[in-house]
Amino acid sequence: MQTQLTQQQQLESFQRQLEEKRQYINQVLERSHQNLVQGDKNFEQFYFKEAHTIYISAIEGFIEIMKMTKDDANFQDYIKHRLNYTMDRTQMQNKHQAGYYSQNVNKDALNFIKSVLQERTEQPTNQEKKNEIIQKINDINKSEKKDINTGQADEKPPQIEEAQKKKSTVDPELLRQIEESILDSSPNIKWEDIQGLEDVKKVLKETIVLPTIRPDIFKGLLSPAKGILLYGPPGTGKTMLAKAIATECKCTFFSCSAVTLTSKWMGEGERLVRSLFTLAYEREPSVIFIDEIDSIMGARGGNEHEASRRLKTEFLVQFDGVNSNSDKKVLVLAATNRPQDLDEAALRRLTRRIYLPLPDGPARKSMIEKKFLALSQHSLSEEDIEKIVELSQGYSSADLVSVIKEVAMMPIREISTEKLMELKDLTEIRPVHLDDFTTALKIVSPSVSSHTIQEFDEWRREKGQI
Ligand SMILES: Nc1ncnc2c1ncn2[C@@H]1O[C@H](COP(=O)(O)OP(=O)(O)OP(=O)(O)O)[C@@H](O)[C@H]1O
Ligand SMILES: [Mg+2]
Incomplete structure (x- = not known):
């Protein structure tokens, strides 16, 4: 009787667990679906940044469901299909956003x-x-x-075009995947779009751009680093800098992030990484950019997923290939805002480590001048601008962009929709005052804490360079 009751209880507990799992999957599925719809809506209304965040949530949801429903092939197919669609949209959104930020x-x-x-x-x-x-x-x-x-940014030197025409040894299906989702042909961000960071730009020009233009000079002792890590607090321009390199260095630029690779993680990851490097050699000079490298190459732990461990190992093997093939012009460029989470082995291979700090006074000033004063009506005096620069100490460049957007909206909010529709030109909108900035700086608070900066300083002293 006792055992029967226990069996009954076990059965009920099992059923309950199944039911809970089913409900949970349903919830995640529903949420991911909603995110996808919402992402599409934002995307269609040109809110690319918002769309991106929402798409990423959808992708995370779909990946979670994939993991939980490994045994159900039909369901996996369906989820893979949704995942691929979301990945495509994220990719499109990336391109649009890149275009958006480079506009004049x-x-x-x-x-x-x-x-x-x-x-x-x-x-x-x-x-x-x-x-x-x-x-x-x-x-x-x-x-x-x-x-x-048709502008300069898109012009490719003849050797790249030639390399592209050559037949690749990479599997055609993988080649297509890489060309569609990883090969970044023209992000259209230029050096001058990046405010401040003058030292960093100089080092990057020396290490990446000049050697591709004058390979005859940069050899032997002057041969450039093969692995570069850009690290620093969020919103300081790491991804943006990489895009500027893609535009300016005139080399084949492969841009991959955890998101691009995770969708292929289900078994395909290693092969994709191998093909990516093979293609990079075939189309040299090339740069392989790995954004948010900490999420792919985080410290290896015991309870790690087998597929992710294999992917990391493959990356390390390929990194070594890049370092030992000194005659091939392939560079690995990585970015992270969590360098302390990086796997030691990966870090060792990224020999040049470049710190991107929060913008200093002159950088904030130039950000305000280029991204705001040049574009909007304002009544700000030189003193007002200095005041804003002082008040925005501790803000990242991305925070400043948010502040500027908030400020720019202030005069608009005071106008009724009907009046806005009648508006003939922008001069009819009232100019922005200092008060608008002080209010906006209260609304948008800095996203990086002083504790985080301290952590960066410590890491930098221990393992960084500039
Ligand atoms: N130096 C800069 N000059 C001009 N704009 C900048 C700069 N840095 C950041 N921005 C603005 O902030 C946005 C976010 O920057 P970006 O994505 O490059 O940051 P990140 O350092 O890669 O951040 P994360 O660590 O979160 O990935 C950019 O799209 C751009 O509008
Ligand atoms: Mg980034």
Whole structure:
């Protein structure tokens, strides 16, 4: 009787667990689906950054479900399909965002209006007129894109084009995957889009750009580093710098992050990494950029997933290949905001370690000048600007972008939607005052704590370089 009851209890407990698991999967699935819908909505309304964050949540959800439903092939297929779709959208969003940040003054102004119009979409307004304006803006953007595409940034030196034409030994399916999701042809970010960080830019030019232009000089003792790590607090421009390198160094640029690789993690990761490096050799000079490297190459632990361990090992083996093949012009560039989490073995191979600090006074000033003063109406005196620079101590560059966006919205918020629709040009909007900045600096607080900076300083003393 006793055992029967226990068996009964066991059965019930098992059923309960199954039911809980089912409910949990349902919840995650529902949430991921909602995220996907929401991401698409943001994407279609040009809110690329927001779309990106939401897509990443969706991807994380789908990966979690994949892990929990390993035995159900049909379900796995379905989830893989959703995952691939989300990955594609993230990829598209990355491209759009890169384009968005590299826009010049005129385009920034247009996008500004566009974002304002989008912000008002929820309210009932003169829909037809709005559509007409959005259409016009899109048309202008399209024609300006053409200019960008024919501009200098896209021109590739003849040796790269030649290398691209050569037949690759990489498996055609993997080649297609790499070309679609990893090969970054033109992020369109230039050196001058990056404010401050003058020392860092100089070092990167010396290590990456000059050797590709004058390989005859940079050899022997002057041969450049093969592994570079960009590290520093979030929002200081690590990813942006890598994109500038892609635009300016005129080499084949492979950009991969944990997200690009995790979708292929289910067994394909190692092969993808191998092919990626093979292709990089075939298309030299090339740069393999691994963003957020800590999430791929975190310290190896005992309870780690087998697939992820194999992927890491493959990366290390390939890194070694790059270091020993001194005649091949392949460079591994990595970025992280958690260098202390990095695997020691990976760190050893990234011999040049470059710190990207929070922007100092002059960098913040130049950020405000280039990203705000040059684009908007304002009544700020030189003293006001100094005051803003002082008040924004401790803000990262990304924080400053948020502050600037907040400030720019302030005069707009005071205008009614109807009036906004009637607006003929931007001069009708009131200029921005110092008060707007002080209010915005209160709304947007710095995202990096002093404790985090201390951690960076310690790590830098121990393992960093500049
Ligand atoms: N030095 C800079 N000059 C101009 N804009 C910058 C700079 N640094 C950051 N930004 C702005 O902040 C945004 C985020 O920067 P980015 O993605 O490069 O940061 P990150 O250092 O890679 O951060 P994370 O560690 O979180 O990945 C950029 O899109 C850009 O608008
Ligand atoms: Mg980044």
